[in-house]
Amino acid sequence: MSFSTSFKRPVFPFTAIIGQKEMKLALLLNVIDPKIGGVIIMGDRGTGKSTTIRAVADLLPQILVIKDDPFNSNPNDYDLLSKEVSTNLSSNSLATELINVPMVDLPLGATEDRVCGTIDIEKALTEGVKSFEPGLLAKANRGILYVDEVNLLDDHLVDILLDAAASGWNTVEREGISVRHPSQFVLVGSGNPEEGELRPQLLDRFGMHAEIRTVKDPLLRVKIVEQRSSFDHNASVCLQNYHDAQLELKNKIVSAQNNLSKISIDYSLRVKISEICSELDVDGLRGDIVVNRSAKALAAYKNKVFVDINDIKEVIKPCLRHRLRKDPLETIDSGSKVDSVVDRLLY
Incomplete structure (x- = not known):
């Protein structure tokens, strides 16, 4: 028996999420205009922060990329191509494909090399080849980069993420060798303020700050629990129930982006x-x-x-x-x- 490599884990529908209006609005506005600068979501544990962020990524229309390109490069945007990709594109036409908008999770224990990527110095010196191992900033290009517990992340890494998000580019330099590639993404951070605050200088770099609180209304809490249980029991039926609402919202987002x-x-x-x-x-x-x-x-x-x-x-x-x-x-x-x-x- 063989399993398809294209198997996609079902994602809880965005339109089924109850309450948390401020968080949902902040995420929608940032995917409509990524130049807003991302959003940091602070609030109680277990309030659906991660679920909502993954749900908004699933809403977005597919993007056209150069096939097998590690940076999800747009073949129609020459200003946002790495040097290597633009050289190959000018010499011959490259194959393209449609992919889902990347949703990249940055783990708390990630190192700078894992985030930015690494240059293989040995290969460069012995073979004269510039070998670059892309990091999370490359995978997140033209997508969403999500950092859970961002207030616990090392300040140095937060600086790197914010600089890349602001400039749209990531530069890796080592032993005189430099690699620069596009890294345009919506930066989304979440955390619990009880576990520590971000420095004011870093907070200011996030475009929006959404606060969420645990729902107090017992009837609403029951409805949320039932909805989640229904999805966990039979995701396909739940997704079918919200298909029309999801499609309508997708169309609204695309229309807003165009207008x-x-x-x-x-x-x-x-x-x-x-x-x-x-x-x-x-x-x-x-x-x-x-x-x-x-x-x-x-x-x-x-x-x-x-x-x-x-x-x-x-x-x-x-x-x-x-x-x-x-x-x-x-x-x-x-x-x-x-x-x-x-x-x-x-x-």
């Missing part, structure tokens, strides 16, 4: 956003930029042409709450602080 460049935001609203950031004493301009991008992505998702005040109100808290300066003597939490300023200035 994103057409969305505009009025100058007066941009001034309001910057006014709020200034009032909250947000360092730098990253907060202003992320709120603008997120509001546009939300408007595209809602199939609109212009951003309105409600779009800004919906995205501004997860865009700014993690950028506020922490005052250990202050009793009001950062989310409530954002809400109070928004209610006063945005009407």
Whole structure:
């Protein structure tokens, strides 16, 4: 008996996930516009963080790649090809294929070589061949890189991930030999704040910050448990039940991605956003930029042409709450602080 190598483990449908609106919205906006800068999801254990992240990856349409290319290169985008791939592409036409959007898990114990990739120096010196073993940043190109317990990850590795996510490229250098390849991905981190916080400098580099809490309503908890049990008992039936809802959401995401460049935001609203950031004493301009991008992505998702005040109100808290300066003597939490300023200035 032989088993197909293409066997795909069933993924819990995104549209079947109950509650956790802020987390789901942050993930959807980041796949619509990856330039938002990723999302960090902090909350209680067992609240479906990993399940939701894998579910959103499963929603995305397949991508065209160069066959057997370790970087998932897009043959139609010459600006985002590694030197080796662009050389081969210019000399002959390469075979292409459609693949699912990569979803890469970064384990807590990963080393820098495992993340960035390694250069075989011995082979380079003896055979004169530049041999590169791709790492997780290569596999995650054009996909989602997920780091569970990101607050427990070594700060040096977090720096590497954030730099690659911001620049879209990964460079590996060793003994005078350098390899550079595209590494564009949506960075998603999750963790439990009780186990430690990220440094403020690193928190600020994530585009959005979603907070999730354990559902308290007993009836809702029962519904969540029943739904999960139903999926575990017969995944195919569960997936069939949500097939139409999944397809509708997939189409909405593709439409939003295609229409994103057409969305505009009025100058007066941009001034309001910057006014709020200034009032909250947000360092730098990253907060202003992320709120603008997120509001546009939300408007595209809602199939609109212009951003309105409600779009800004919906995205501004997860865009700014993690950028506020922490005052250990202050009793009001950062989310409530954002809400109070928004209610006063945005009407």
